[in-house]
Amino acid sequence: xxxxxxxxxxxxxxxxxxxxxxxxxxxxxxxxxxxxxxxxxxxxxxxxxxxxxxxxxxxxxxxxxxxxxxxxxxxxxxxxxxxxxxxxxxxxxxxxxxxxxxxxxxxxxxxxxxxxxxxxxxxxxxxxxxxxxxxxxxxxxxxxxxxxxxxxxxxxxxxxxxxxxxxxxxxxxxxxxxxxxxxxxxxxxxxxxxxxxxxxxxxxxxxxxxxxxxxxxxxxxxxxxxxxxxxxxxxxxxxxxxxxxxxxxxxxxxxxxxx
Numbered sequence: 502x503x504x505x506x507x508x509x510x511x512x513x514x515x516x517x518x519x520x521x522x523x524x525x526x527x528x529x530x531x532x533x534x535x536x537x538x539x540x541x542x543x544x545x546x547x548x549x550x551x552x553x554x555x556x557x558x559x560x561x562x563x564x565x566x567x568x569x570x571x572x573x574x575x576x577x578x579x580x581x582x583x584x585x586x587x588x589x590x591x592x593x594x595x596x597x598x599x600x601x602x603x604x605x606x607x608x609x610x611x612x613x614x615x616x617x618x619x620x621x622x623x624x625x626x627x628x629x630x631x632x633x634x635x636x637x638x639x640x641x642x643x644x645x646x647x648x649x650x651x652x653x654x655x656x657x658x659x660x661x662x663x664x665x666x667x668x669x670x671x672x673x674x675x676x677x678x679x680x681x682x683x684x685x686x687x688x689x690x691x692x693x694x695x696x697x698x699x700x701x702x703x704x705x706x707x708x709x710x711x712x713x714x715x716x717x718x719x720x721x722x723x724x725x726x727x728x729x730x731x732x733x734x735x736x737x738x739x740x741x742x743x744x745x746x747x748x749x750x751x752x753x754x755x756x757x758x759x760x
Contacts, residue, residue, distance in 0.1 A: 522696035522749045527677070530689035534755040536682075537627070537690075540580060543680075544625040545570055546597060547585035548743070549605035550633040561729050564740045569631050569678075572747035578756035583625060591621055604630045608677070612686030619683040627689075628681045631747065635675035635695070638728075638736040640668055672736040673697035676743060678750040692753055694746035698737035 548565040550557055557565060566585040573582040589597045596618075604610055615628065622628065679691040729739045 521698075522694055522745055524692055524694045524749050524753060526753065527691045527693055528688065529691075530682075530687075533680070533682075533689040537680075537755045540626055542581045542583065542625045543573075543627045543629060544583040544588045544591075544622050545573070545585050546588060546604070546628055546630040547601055548631045548633065549601050550636075551608070552606060554633050554636050556726055558726050558729065561740060565631075565633075565743055568740055568744040569629075569747050571744065572751040575748060576751045576754070576756060580756050583622075588622070588628075592618065601630070604632060608632060608634075609688070610681060610686075614686070615681050615683055616686035622683060626683055628683055630679055630681070631750075632677045632679070633674065633743065634677055634693075635673065636739065637673045638670060639673075640670045667701060669699060669701045670736050671697055671699045672739075672742065674739065674742050674746065676746045676750070678747065680754075690754070692750050694750050696742050696746045696749075698742060700737060 545566070548557075548562070548569050570582065570584045573580070583591075585597075592600075600610060600614070610630070618628070673695065674697070675693060675695040677691060677693045680689055681687065682689045728736070
């Protein structure tokens with residue numbers, strides 16, 4: 502389906518509800534908590550997206566990686582975190598890109614490949630990856646058709662019908678954060694966070710455009726670029742939602758407090 506371009510006059514824009522986030526611990530090695538409390542450094546492999554979700558625009562990719570790094574910085578504690586760029590410098594862009602592509606596609610990494618990186622990323626014992634696994638935007642449109650009351654009274658055809666519509670969009674995302682132990686190559690901790698936000702806005706547009714808003718929800722193409730702001734549907738900002746999800750996930754990690 503061709504992409505839909507809507508011409509509309511925005512009259513108001515407001516937030517209906519704040520963001521809500523739920524976290525579920527998926528897996529944890531019994532020895533991880535104690536080992537993590539004594540860890541001094543951790544490497545971040547970056548943020549990926551599952552194939553069913555799409556691919557990031559390069560600029561949004563950088564912002565997503567920064568959002569993950571920022572979540573660890575806000576967490577505090579005595580852990581030094583290597584951002585994705587520093588890890589790429591140590592491993593090479595090609596090696597890290599191959600790992601990211603593997604994790605995006607499969608949601609897992611080969612333990613032998615990871616163990617082989619132990620000396621290169623020393624003294625980091627752990628390598629973390631995040632993965633966007635769900636990104637859904639839905640809408641509820643309530644519209645009132647406006648008629649030319651004078652034309653109706655005169656019994657002549659009415660023209661220039663418009664819709665005065667209130668649209669509420671809900672954007673829901675789901676992300677996974679996973680920690681790999683480079684000494685073994687195995688996953689030792691993973692958790693999933695789902696978060697959503699709603700926005701409402703009012704606009705005036707031709708009736709046909711109001712119908713096309715719903716049609717654009719069905720616009721799915723192969724290898725599509727994830728829409729950061731939801732396009733014409735005015736969904737919540739993707740990176741903002743991911744940053745909130747990362748913050749909740751990182752807070753669940755056992756990290757020794759700072760001095």
